[in-house]
């Protein structure tokens with residue numbers, strides 16, 4: 001089984017390629033993965049590829065073709081392979097034809113996974129990959145159970161550096177301009193099948209398997225039937241059987257020849273513009289949300305400061321009131337003390353006055369008494 005999977009970034013070709021590889025026991029060869037590994041390992045090839053990848057542009061054909069030819073010579077590709085993300089343009093497709101024909105193993109089928117642009121954007125921005133085990137997630141449509149951690153191995157999920165809004169529109173534009181002519185190339189060769197990739201992963205997979213089996217097996221069967229017809233022209237006794245085979249061969253040929261009416265790839269300039277506007281809008285929404293949060297935080301801070309100062313003021317007022325009350329009480333006490341003192345002094349003076357009065361009265365009485373005594377004595381003398 002020798003298959004090429006074609007699709008815009010975010011079409012799910014990587015996910016489907018992994019599932020196909022597991023089902024048919026053949027390797028998935030992704031140029032994106034190979035290039036990312038080279039960048040991570042900082043090999044000379046990786047260093048050369050990095051700038052183009054970061055900008056969302058295609059890496060030069062010479063790098064990619066050299067890498068692919070080497071990989072296709074590996075033993076594990078003998079039974080077949082699924083190419084994911086390669087070829088990406090017409091020269092790469094032509095070079096692949098040459099390499100495979102030279103090996104005597106021509107390509108059997110090219111499958112285009114067609115996805116709406118809005119959905120592509122959502123898939124790309126939400127895409128997360130587990131670095132240790134390669135499991136893929138989408139935070140919008142198939143999030144992990146625990147944020148940022150793989151359900152299978154617990155590894156940390158990774159957001160690809162080129163899956164950001166700035167690079168996405170570039171990558172989609174590249175797909176439109178470079179990959180679309182390549183799709184026509186496979187259509188002309190009669191090897192193209194187009195499937196709808198906007199469905200659920202498992203339903204897309206079933207559709208994909210059907211398309212692959214139909215295209216690869218029918219090609220084999222057609223070859224076998226053609227050979228049978230050429231080698232042994234129909235004899236009378238085998239006429240019926242052969243006619244049936246011939247009919248079957250015709251049917252199969254009809255399928256492959258009339259096969260796909262390629263729907264206009266939705267990667268029109270309008271769609272690109274729309275995607276870019278969406279990305280810009282999203283960015284604006286994000287920054288507005290950020291601003292809102294900052295505003296909220298500052299108002300909350302201001303409120304807290306106001307509350308604090310109001311509290312301080314209230315406390316000050318309270319303590320001032322308390323002080324005033326204390327002062328009043330002290331004053332009252334002072335006044336009370338003073339009046340008590342005054343009263344005591346008054347009492348004392350009154351007492352003093354009383355004793356003095358009493359004394360003078362007593363003196364007066366004594367004086368009167370002595371005067372009376374004197375008078376009585378005088379009277380007695382006179383007598």
Ligand code: AMP
Nearest residue numbers: 031032052053057058059064085086088
């Ligand atoms: P992918 O993982 O397939 O989306 O690829 C990520 C990036 O790797 C692309 O944006 C390109 O920069 C680079 N790349 C992958 N495959 C190819 C290829 N066949 N030709 C040129 N560049 C490629």
